[in-house]
Amino acid sequence: MLMLNAKPTVKSTLKALLYLAPFLIITGTFTVWPLIHAFLMSTYTHYNYYTNKVSALGWGNFSTLWHDPNFHLACHNTFLLVVIVMPATVALSLLIALGLNRSRRVAGFFRAIYFLPFVTSTVAVGLVWNWLFRLDGGLVNHFLGLFGVKAIDWLNDPHYALAALMVVCVWQGLGVNIILFLAGLNNINQRYEVIATIDGANPWQRFTNVTWPLLMPITVLIVVNTSITNFKVFDQVYALFQGSAGPDNADLTLMYYLYQKFYMENQFTVAAASGVVLFLVVGVLTMLTVAYYQHRQHQLGGD
Amino acid sequence: MRHHLVTVIRNGLLTLGAILMLVPFGWMLITSLQPAATTLSVPTTWLPRTLQWVNYLHVWQAAPFARYCLNSLLVTAVTTLGQLVTSILAAFAFTHLQFYGRRALFGLLIALMLVPGELLLIPNFVTLAQFHWINTYAALIVPWLASIFMVIALRQAFQSPPATLYIAAHLDGANDWQYLWHVLVPTTRPIITAVALLQVIASWNAFMWPLIVTNSQRLRPLPVGLITFTTEQGANYPLLMAATVCVILPLLLLYLGLQKYLVMGITTPHSKG
Secondary structure, three states: OOOOOOOOHHHHHHHHHHHHHHHHHHHHHHHHHHHHHHHHHHEEEEEEEEOOOOEEOOOOOHHHHHHOHHHHHHHHHHHHHHHHHHHHHHHHHHHHHHHHHOOHHHHHHHHHHHHHHHHHHHHHEEEEEEEHHHOOHHHHHHHOOOOOOOOOOOOOOHHHHHHHHHHHHHHHHHHHHHHHHHHHHHHOHHHHHHHHHHHOHHHHHHHHHHOOOOOHHHHHHHHHHHHHHOOOOOOOOHHHHHOOOHHHHOOOOOHHHHHHHHHHHOOOHHHHHHHHHHHHHHHHHHHHHHHHHHHHHHHHHOO | OHHOOOOHHHHHHHHHHHHHHHHHHHHHHHHOOOOOOOOOOOOOOOOOOOOOOOHHHHHHHHOHHHHHHHHHHHHHHHHHHHHHHHHHHHHHHHOOOHHHHHHHHHHHHHHOOOOHHHHHHHHHHHHHHHHHOOOOOOHHHHHHOHHHHHHHHHHHHOOOOOOOHHHHHHHHHHHHHHHHHHHHHHHHHHHHHHHHHHHHHHHOOOOOOHHHOOOOOOOOOOOHHHHHHHHHHHOOOHHHHHHHHHHHHHHHHHHHHHHHHHHHHHHHHHHHO
C-alpha cells in the first residue's frame, strides 16, 4: 500500500495539519475552550463578563443553586419528565416498530408519517400544540368532551401543565426511536425466529426469548438517547407557554432554569454552574452506556 | 384466517397511530385557512366555508417573514456547506494521511462528542461578546462551522472505498487533493448527502442559540421570528398557524424528497453498535 501504512513523518504531519486546520480552529475556539471556560465560570463568584474580570472564586454558585427553591423545582420537573416520557416513548416506539416490521408493504408510508415531527421546528410544533391545548376552542378538550370529560385548562392549570408538555415530548420523540428500532430489527437474523417457530414457541415467547435479547444493544442506546434529550427540553416549553415556564413554574425544566438565570437575570456564573450540574448528570448516563457496551463486547469475546 | 385477522388489527392500530401523529399538522392547516373570528368559538367549526388563503398574505404583510426566510436560508446554507468542507478535509486527514497523535486526537473527538452543547452556550456567548460579534451573522454561523459528528460519520464512509482505488488514482498522476475531491467525495456522495441533510434540519430549526445571540429583526431566522410574531399577534390563531405552516413547509418538502438519505444518516453511526 502506498501511503496508507507509512509511518508518520514531520512532513506528512504538517500536510495533515493543513487539512485539519479549519476544523481544529473552530472546534478549539467553540468547543474545547468553552468546555474549560464553563467549568471555570461556575467557580467565579464576582465576574464582569463584558470586561472578563474575575474578582473572586469559590463554590458560591453551587451553594446558590442548593438553596434556590426554583432550582429544586427545575430538578424535580426534569426528573418527572424523564422518568415518565422516556419509558412511554421507548415502549410506544418499540410497539410501532414491531408492527411496522411485520407489515413491510406499508412500512415506508407509515414510517414517513411517524417521522414527520423530527423534521419540523420544535418551536413551530410547540405553537400548534399551544393551540390544540387551549381551554376555549382547543381540539384536545373538544375531543375529550366527546367522552364526557370536562374541559381542562391544560396550559394555565399547574396540575396539568407538565402533562401537556409530556404529551408533546412523547409525540416528538417517537420518530427517531422507531427508525433506530427498525434498524435493530432488520439486523436480527430471520433464521432465529424461524427456528424458534419450528421449536413451537408462540409469538410472545419468540419476542421475550429471541427478539428482545437481540434488540438489547439498540434498546440501551435508545433509552440513553431519549433520556438525554428529555433532560434538555427547552424549545417546547418556550413555545407552549410563549416565553414563560408555565403556571406557577409548573414546566420549569433545567434548561429553562439555565436560560432564565443567564438571559433574563444576567446571572452568568449561576447559570454556568447549573450547566455543569446538567453536564454531570448527562455525563454519568453516557459513561454508564459506554461501560455497558464495553462490558458486552468483552462478554462476546472482544471485537 | 386467524393470521389475516391479526394483520387487519395490526394495520388498524398503526393507522390509528399515524392519524394521531398527523392531527396537529392537519389542525394547523385547517386553522390557517379559517377566518379569524371563528377559531375561538365553541363548538369549533371543522371546515371553514370559504378557505381564507388571504391569511397567508396577511402574515407576509404583518411581519418581515421574507427577511426571516432569507436569514434562515443564508444561515442554513453557509453553515451546512462550511461544515461539509471542514469535515471532509478533517475526515480525509484521519483516513488517508499519516500524522503524529492521530489516534489520540480521534479519541479526544469521540470524548468531545459526548459533551452536551448546552453547557457551551454561556461561555460561547462570552467569547462572542469579546469578539463584538453579538447581533451579527457571524454569531449565527461561525461557531457551527465544525461538526465532530460529521467528521466521525465521514471518517467511517471514507474508509469504505478499497485502497486499490487510492493507489490507482496515484498511478494515474492524481495527488491527494485531486483524489479527495474527484474520486472520494463522488463515491461517498450518499453518506455526504445524509449528514448534510441532518445538518440542514438542525440549522433550519435552531432556536435557543439565535434567540440568545440576536436581538434585531434584521438578523432573526424563522423560528425566532415566529415566536416574536406570536407575542405581537396574541391569540389570532389563523394568522399564527399560517405563519407556522410557512416555517414547517420547506423542510417537509425537502424531507419527502430525500427521506431515504435521512434514514441512512440516522442509522449509519449506530450500525456498528
